[in-house]
Amino acid sequence: MPLLVMKFGGTSVATLDRIRRAAKRVGREVANGYDVIVIVSAMSGKTNELVGWVNETSPFYDAREYDAVVSSGENVTAGLMALTLQEMDVNARSWQGWQVPLLTNSAHASARIESIPTDNLNSRFASGMRVAVVAGFQGISPEGRITTLGRGGSDTTAVAFAAAFGAERCDIYTDVDGVYTTDPRISHKARKLDRIAFEEMLELASLGAKVLQTRSVELAMRYNVRLRVLSSFEDNGADAGTLVCPEEDIVESNVVSGIAYSRDEAKMTLISVADRPGIAAAIFGPLAEAGVNVDMIVQNISEEGRTDMTFSCPVDQVRHAEKALEASRDRGDVNFADLVADTDVCKISVVGIGMRSHAGVAAKMFECLSSEGINIKVITTSEIKISVLVHRKYLELAVQALHDAFGLDKAA
Amino acid sequence: MPLLVMKFGGTSVATLDRIRRAAKRVGREVANGYDVIVIVSAMSGKTNELVGWVNETSPFYDAREYDAVVSSGENVTAGLMALTLQEMDVNARSWQGWQVPLLTNSAHASARIESIPTDNLNSRFASGMRVAVVAGFQGISPEGRITTLGRGGSDTTAVAFAAAFGAERCDIYTDVDGVYTTDPRISHKARKLDRIAFEEMLELASLGAKVLQTRSVELAMRYNVRLRVLSSFEDNGADAGTLVCPEEDIVESNVVSGIAYSRDEAKMTLISVADRPGIAAAIFGPLAEAGVNVDMIVQNISEEGRTDMTFSCPVDQVRHAEKALEASRDRGDVNFADLVADTDVCKISVVGIGMRSHAGVAAKMFECLSSEGINIKVITTSEIKISVLVHRKYLELAVQALHDAFGLDKAA
Structure with a gap:
């Protein structure tokens, strides 16, 4: 079956109601015939709370323990999302980073992904699972300790899964409905782009159009993952959001994109x-x-x-x-x-x-x-x-x- | 080195300040020459919050996902406790159930402990770790899924660790200072018992003296683990709390204990x-x-x-x-x-x-x-x-x- 990766950020899973709305989007893609890997962030505010506790406990904290504490927020959302999907009669299961496993190096708090063995999830997909809900932002080190990928690591998780599993597309649901020609708060004439090239997105992301984490765009570019940014808070048609894609997929474009x-x-x-x-x-x-x-x-x-x-x-x-x-x-x-x-x-x-x-x-x-x-x-x-x-x-x-x-x- | 197990319940780790007070008790035992396994509950209120979310999401929930969600509270406390101990220059490390591993059967939400292999922690103790902070209440099933032991499972976790590692004693820190001859709210003459036999404790526990979870007392009796109940909120001398122990360790006693x-x-x-x-x-x-x-x-x-x-x-x-x-x-x-x-x-x-x-x-x-x-x-x-x-x-x-x-x- 064709596979999609769908990623929901913290604001998109901030409450049980929003988790339900996100789950409905996932359900729709399952009905469309896709197997889906869902990557979730922690409910918004949760990670900050945990980071605050760590900082208060230990200003120069041991990053291994930081990771053990901070990764827990995503685990909660992953379980709740799996339950929500099950309530909709979708065969879903949650996965923590170490269960997949998502293998990283030992650079705690800003670990880099080494590889994602696909056997485990693929054998579950083969035996009827339709959705794997994966806790974003986290993995496991060679020493068997939990690692986190640094802020924005859930975007990177999503792209890495899309690359490893050969997903047809990686949809990043967030609180904006796409990438704009400029900040709409500054120019009311700002227009949403239907498509943007990886290279352009990298320049825009690092320059302050904070829609996607830079690392995730780099990774998508390297592995040619078609990345779509779209809003969790709107009804999205087939052409919703902005597709971040290889240059050659952009047929017509302005000389300047943004x-x-x-x-x-x-x-x-x-x-x-x-x-x-x-x-x-x-x-x-x-x-x-x-x-x-x-x-x-x-x-x-x-x-x-x-x-x-x-x-x-x-x-x-x-x-x-x-x-x-x-x-x-x-x-x-x-x-x-x-x-x-x-x-x-x-x-x-x-x-x-x-x-x-x-x-x-x-x-x-x-x-x-x-x-x-x-x-x-x-x-x-x-x-x-x-x-x-x-x-x-x-x-x-x-x-x-x-x-x-x-x-x-x-x-x- | 001799080993102690110390367990801190939810009210004993409810805030960062209380975690610090608990850590000081652990530090004192380390200074006394003990290696320590600390078992922690979730900060009080956290588990209820998580259970509430699961129930609201899915009234007839999949217990596997319930366990994945609900176990996260203990992970947070374990990491914070390890960080607090490190701040006190104690060589400490946190362990989640699957990392130890604490092996259980697959009866999600009320799993039974099958075994606790000791190699992993013991090799860490041998190489200098003085405190292993273990997230209570959780383990891992033969399928590699997270399990929880049911309410009060942290007491049972503590006793199981004490049995597996041959601990000298298992200290359960809670919000009461021991086991009383009766409920002090009903008789002001109620007196704290210095010692009580396992069998008596079982009768008292199941009858409403809710100090220790029944399962943990049964387990302690089976493996002859000396169990001490004492308060986290008082300074405890060597004879503090109540020792729950084999009948033969009680030299003098009243005919009736409670x-x-x-x-x-x-x-x-x-x-x-x-x-x-x-x-x-x-x-x-x-x-x-x-x-x-x-x-x-x-x-x-x-x-x-x-x-x-x-x-x-x-x-x-x-x-x-x-x-x-x-x-x-x-x-x-x-x-x-x-x-x-x-x-x-x-x-x-x-x-x-x-x-x-x-x-x-x-x-x-x-x-x-x-x-x-x-x-x-x-x-x-x-x-x-x-x-x-x-x-x-x-x-x-x-x-x-x-x-x-x-x-x-x-x-x-």
């Missing part, structure tokens, strides 16, 4: 750094060690052996960055005249696989911002993305103007 | 039943099938081939009993003139292993009740117990009078 943004950025500039080989490593090594997530990096041209080095990072990490860089200077590893932090910036990105074949996207973007009187502070580009830092007060204006300029309110 | 009672009893009499072989089976078989817990049974002498048959059962089962008996009459299986239910009775029992060697206990009991003007409705006796049914209004008076008559306020 405008992403990140509000709380900071721009830091090291003035007059000695421009010598190894200087970048000397600067960014200690920053990485200090836990600073450096995003954009721009090095200006060198004059008389000295240069300015600019980078961006989340605004709440500025202090850490300053401390790390000053410590480097004190040790004599890096020499700079001054360190200037601009904490009033945001990042705006234009994303689209169409850029690969269409020139002039960057020019159009800069022209649009210029015509609105928005000064660009930093620019970086990749194959399918152009990002700029601008003053934070321009965030909404920039997003709206770019959305219009690239005609994103209209389908291709 | 006065138990059961408030909500009903007395039912079948008037003029045909006294023929098989009549008892014909009456009590259908009652058992109807889920009626018949306790005392008395058959009066037969006159002209007919007799009166009296039995007691919980007062809230009277309706069920009546229905079952009338159905039997309608089917022609049992013939009786009338069925009289007296729903205003209670049961008072005098319990003590000393009765085996001392005559006159029954006479003293009847005399005492008679001198208080209390009419006895039904009497049954066993080797170490005499029970009577009396009008419910005499419950407090009877308990207090008997407690005085047998001198239970004074130690032997």
